[in-house]
Amino acid sequence: MSTPPAAAPLSLPARPELTGDRPLGVLLLHGFSGSPASMAPWARYLNERGYAVELPLLPGHATRWQDLNTVAWTDWYAEAEAALDRLHATTEAVVVGALSMGGSIALRLAEQRGADVAGLVLVNPFVSSTRKELVALPVMKRLVPATKGVVNDIKKPGQDEVGYPRLPLRGLHEVVKMWRVLVPELSRVTQPLLYFRSAVDHVIDPSSSATVLDAVGSREKEERILTDSYHVATLDNDAPRIFEESADFIARVTAS
Template identity: 55%
Template sequence: MTSAPRAGTEPFAAEGGRVGFLLSHGFTGSPASMTPWARHLAAQGHSVRVPRLPGHGTTWQDMNRTRWDDWYGELDTALTELRSHCDTVVVAGLSMGGCLALRLAEQRPGDVDAVVLVNPAVNVKRLDIKLVPLLQWVVPSMPGIGNDIKKPGQDEIGYDRTPLKALASQVTMWRQVRAALPSVTQPLLMFRSADDHVVDETSQSIILEGVSSDVAELVTLHDSFHVATLDHDAELIFGRTDAFVAEHLPSSPDREDA
């Protein structure tokens, strides 16, 4: 039986205009990492969704009973709902959420108009992660990766343990997403923290060299760790995303009426 959700991990939804934003939190995290960004977008009149991915926001044991297709399925459903009343949809994600955003762009190119990634994860160099497909059958979890945040007083409300069966499933997802990167053609904006203690630099080059997007911009964040959406550079992320969407997406009723 799944545990009750923890306070502060509630999904976020805002009804707005015909430009929609679907935001995904990361592995073992929660919507709390994306809610400030979501509120910023909603304040500008956009329609916004931040689902809580299955197995998140409760206990790591719950998450160990979920797999990557469960997480993707939650976002896929949210995209369908958002697309039903939006002319334009931007999909954005933090860490594993970035990988899931890329998967949506790969699988549903007609429904995703732009992709925004914050410290996305599609690969790691760490040896212990490479051993996870075997380790998952030996131990249930290992130390957590949450709250890698430079700014004091911030909390993404994640887990203090990393569930290994779920992590092994994420590694499987990484391989599938990497293989299909050439099918990503949407305008892409990537934010990458210069000092990230969770995701190493290999994901950046794999993504930027793998996608077929005519527009693929990289913004380096110099005052944030991994969970940059809650860190010192959060306002930079919000503002640069606004400018990117305004420049690279077709004019929308939202902007025409502004």
């Protein structure tokens, strides 16, 4: 099954007429069962300000939901790492921005590739959960391939993240397996961190906030609450705020 055009990955070169002779890059990562469509407006906004932007399509996404039951979390990480390498081939510094599960991948990149990540911008990152049913995933995934999807938790009408209508359980278990590697090493994250969290989120609970902010080693870390958006805030009413404030953050942390 082919990927819908709206969900295709983006690779946008730096615009030297705006940035001068010091090209800078931004890597953007979408969430679980979503697609690059959720991040494309943010990518274009940053590119219009001169940044090179890589927005990869993570394996198993934007085709059919069954495909997300055939990949491992390490496949998502490898795709993100390859995009980071592409940016570093043409830019001097890279900031990583991410939505939902993409936040876990972004944090893992910061742990593993610390010198290559100048800063992090996370939007409703999915790094932990208080949902008791996740404990049963190793068994559930063998009995039920998927449950009702969690796509398009967006307050603003007319938006579409081009995600799956079903939630693949083998794929979701890979997210949990990633947390087991990621969370114990969060103290290795020392980059400046800007964290956006929606006050109302019907997809994830607030536990990720404390999991991340209490554990990272970043001296500069700030949480900003989004009051007019749900989970996919990058397509929601607060998106302009995310875009503007992230651009200011990126400019500042890459200035030296």
